[in-house]
Amino acid sequence: MKRWRSRLLAGVFGVCVAGAGMAWAGQSEPDITGEGKLNSIDPGKRSVNIHHGPIPVLQWPAMTMDFAVAPGVDLKPLQPGKNVRFILKKEAQTGYRITGITPTP
């Protein structure tokens, strides 16, 4: 059961990284998601600056901050000033990193 579950998760992350569409619903693991306004994008550094709302799981209040973006995440659909929804994954070395991000209305 446990092995089956981790394989399923790997599949979900694979889809996000490929940018083939993010499965917001139906994920079996509580991915950390946030929403906010994209202030700026730095494609060279692969980082984005977001004013995000509170993220209760992490006990983060609303704030403006830079996020590193994982390789393979497509930054092209993003525009500064627009609202976004994003997925965070904790990495041992880099801290929280965005593994999926998509514009929202």
Ligand SMILES: [Cu+2]
């Ligand atoms: Cu923050």
